[in-house]
Amino acid sequence: MDGYGxxxxxxxxxxxxxxxxxxxNELIGVKRKDPHQxxxxxxxxxxxxxxxxxxxxxxxxxxxxxxxxFDIEAAYLFPWAVVFRDIGLYGLIEAVLFIFILSLGFVYAxxxxxxxWQT
Numbered sequence: 001m002d003g004y005g006x007x008x009x010x011x012x013x014x015x016x017x018x019x020x021x022x023x024x025n026e027l028i029g030v031k032r033k034d035p036h037q038x039x040x041x042x043x044x045x046x047x048x049x050x051x052x053x054x055x056x057x058x059x060x061x062x063x064x065x066x067x068x069x070f071d072i073e074a075a076y077l078f079p080w081a082v083v084f085r086d087i088g089l090y091g092l093i094e095a096v097l098f099i100f101i102l103s104l105g106f107v108y109a110x111x112x113x114x115x116x117w118q119t
Contacts, residue, residue, distance in 0.1 A: 062114055073102050 080087075080095050087094075109115060 059114075059116070066109055066114060070102070070106065073098075 076098070077095065080091060084091065
C-alpha cells in the first residue's frame with residue numbers, strides 16, 4: 001500500500017469514528033437543555049445583562065478592519081524578504097512601490113479621521 005492508500009484508510013477510519021461518536025451522543029446523550037447554553041460570554045466572564053444586544057460604534061469596526069488590512073498587506077513583505085537576493089533591483093523597486101501605496105492608504109485613512117478613537 002503506497003502513501004496515498006494509507007492516507008485514504010486513515011481518512012475513512014476518522015470519518016467512521018466521528019460519525020459513530022455523533023450517533024452515540026444523539027442516542028445516549030443528555031436531552032435536557034442547559035439554561036446557560038445560549039448565554040453569551042466574553043472572554044469567559046459572564047455578562048451582567050443576559051440580553052446584551054447593544055450596538056458598537058462604527059469607528060470600532062472600521063479601526064479593526066484597517067488594522068487587519070494593514071497587517072495582511074505587511075505580511076506580503078515576508079515572501080519578498082525570503083527571495084530578496086534572487087529578484088534583484090526589480091524586486092526592490094516593486095517592494096518600495098508596494099510600501100508607498102500602503103503608506104498612501106495609511107495617510108488617507110489618517111486624514112479622513114478613521115484612526116481617531118472617539119468616545
